[in-house]
Amino acid sequence: MQAVLKLVCLLIYFPYNVTHSLQYFYTITSGISSFPEFGAVGMVDGEVIIQYDSNTRNVVPRQAWIKEHLDQEYWKSEKELAWIAKVALKEDIRILKERFNQTEGVHVLQRRYGCEWDDESDVTSGYEQYGYDGEDFISLDLNNMRWVAAKPQAILTRNKWDTYESSYSSRTQYFTQNCCYWLKKYVQYGNSTLGRKVPPRVSVFLGRISFSAVCHATDFHPKGINMTWRRDGEKMHEDVDVGETLPNGDGTFQKRAELTVSPEERKRSQYTCEVEHISGEPTLVTLTEEEGKPVGAIITGCVIGALVLTSICLVKKKKRECKKANHCDRDCDYSESTKP
The missing domain is CATH 3.30.500.10 (MHC class I-like antigen recognition-like)
Incomplete structure (x- = not known):
């Protein structure tokens, strides 16, 4: 199929x-x-x-x-x-x-x-x-x-x-x-x-056990990224393990979100990984079946007409002012009080 x-x-x-x-x-x-x-x-x-x-x-x-x-x-x-x-x-x-x-x-x-x-x-x-x-x-x-x-x-x-x-x-x-x-x-x-924006490459594949699927995003910058699994369009909160964002060693990052789902459940419903990054529109990868093996079909978000920006009301915490500091950019305290 x-x-x-x-x-x-x-x-x-x-x-x-x-x-x-x-x-x-x-x-x-x-x-x-x-x-x-x-x-x-x-x-x-x-x-x-x-x-x-x-x-x-x-x-x-x-x-x-x-x-x-x-x-x-x-x-x-x-x-x-x-x-x-x-x-x-x-x-x-x-x-x-x-x-x-x-x-x-x-x-x-x-x-x-x-x-x-x-x-x-x-x-x-x-x-x-x-x-x-x-x-x-x-x-x-x-x-x-x-x-x-x-x-x-x-x-x-x-x-x-x-x-x-x-x-x-x-x-x-x-x-x-x-x-x-x-x-x-x-x-x-x-x-x-630091301000460059590089979009992620996204793929979906089976995990090491048959009851898991992995959504993997890599080669993106900056490191902030959101990864969500959806079942028939509904966001999933259970059976999802989102890992930490890790460096690739070349200035880009990678992250994965693992979904626990049985082969029977994969056949009954559609599972899609949604990846949101500041570099552009969200990317969707749908878990499908091809010759009996799960594969990822990449679906990239598109823009119809002009991009509509919405304002978001944020409840901001009290700001902490960064006053001018001395030359030391590290914690310089290595007195007797730091010995265990």
């Missing part, structure tokens, strides 16, 4: 607002001689902008625009901060190995932190998380200014860090001022790259 294409023409297009992000990832290892002991990566909107490792001891720009716009003082400061972070995390992993009663083997401590900024509402948010040996260890609840322990061994760390009010003050300043200030500068500097 041949795949039947159905063209859905949309009269109303809803504009997207973009959420930008600035993230830093620090990794310290123990027991891996063939791997750099420490590495740091900075990312804007999911794209790597700077990279450092303890072998080269150099901060390397990964985007031409960041190298073009920032001076030697910036790169000197970034190198110093990376070295300070390495020394601090090396002590941290030593403490954690003792706490977990570990004397040998491979161990990894990771710190992830950053901020996000909605370019339409101007609302910002921040986060900070630590992971140990691949599991959550402790995270910062920025709204209530408290640490949340994910493991019993992290309770001691939480109780210690909660007593340092100065640490909360410095983090509040960083996440509400420094981080979003630099994020906006980076977005401005890299606008030609």
Whole structure:
């Protein structure tokens, strides 16, 4: 049976607002001689902008625009901060190995932190998380200014860090001022790259088990994307697992939405994956049967006449003003209050 294409023409297009992000990832290892002991990566909107490792001891720009716009003082400061972070995390992993009663083997401590900024509402948010040996260890609840322990061994760390009010003050300043200030500068500097719009390539295929179908979108930019499964035109909320948006390594992204559906259900109803992206009109892919095998029939939304834009009333949260910050675009607090 041949795949039947159905063209859905949309009269109303809803504009997207973009959420930008600035993230830093620090990794310290123990027991891996063939791997750099420490590495740091900075990312804007999911794209790597700077990279450092303890072998080269150099901060390397990964985007031409960041190298073009920032001076030697910036790169000197970034190198110093990376070295300070390495020394601090090396002590941290030593403490954690003792706490977990570990004397040998491979161990990894990771710190992830950053901020996000909605370019339409101007609302910002921040986060900070630590992971140990691949599991959550402790995270910062920025709204209530408290640490949340994910493991019993992290309770001691939480109780210690909660007593340092100065640490909360410095983090509040960083996440509400420094981080979003630099994020906006980076977005401005890299606008030609970060602001490009590349439409997704969408496909539908069977999952590893016979009772699942996967909708896969890839090669799109920016990373914001909506993926929805519909049954006979109705949006499905159950039996759908939407994964995280992942980088492809070339500046584009991919995402998948998996649907649990039996072969009998596929025959009784029509299942369509709808993908919405800022680059253009929604793309629909209908799951059909061809020679007994499910395939995806791509249906791209079209525009009839002029594109009709509708205004949307948004309830905006209170804005957080990004005041001018100092030179440090990272969280620079590596005092006694950060030791676990």
